[in-house]
Amino acid sequence: MAYPEGLLSPDERIIVHTHPHWKMLILPVLALLVTAAAGGYLAALVSNQAWHTYAWIAIAVLAAVAVIWLVLAPLIRWRTTHFVVTTQRVMVREGFVTRTGIDIPLSRINSVQFRHGLTDRLVGAGTLIVESASDEPLEFDDIPRVERVHSLLYREINDDPDDDFEPGHSGARS
DSSP, rough: OOGGGOOTTOOOEEEEEEOOOOGGGGHHHHHHHHHHHHHHHHHHHHTTTTTTHHHHHHHHHHHHHHHHHIIHHHHHHHHHHEEEEESEEEEEEESSSSSSEEEEGGGEEEEEEEEHHHHHHTTTEEEEEEEEEESSOEEEEEETTHHHHHHHHHHTTOOTTTTOTTOOOOOOOO
């Protein structure tokens, strides 16, 4: 059973399951390119020295630390962050070593808002703001296609279980 299906109750189904927007990976990719370029430049710079083997080892160790810290850690953080909307709740799970999560029952959600600036609109991301009955509003950053997620969540919150009306059709019911 794939994640997050193992967390669902028998009558619950997934509406949206996403990771943060890929824009979170732009800086790690740039860091990888800069680290590779700097490492190659430094390795070429010391290649004619008598101690070049030790310098290459030091450069490789520093480059490996930089890649782990600046590239792999953000990639793992991105991959292990899940934003899930089901028919009963909103779930957020984050972390690899230390895992954190929050579940908000749809019945406790008062309002749903979204916010995205020019850059977010260009890449198709934004911040989803969920206000529940007793807590301060929770902000979920870098949600891909935030307007669509907002609309789906709003429809799910305001869905009438007795409504046999098909979505996308207008007019009177038969």
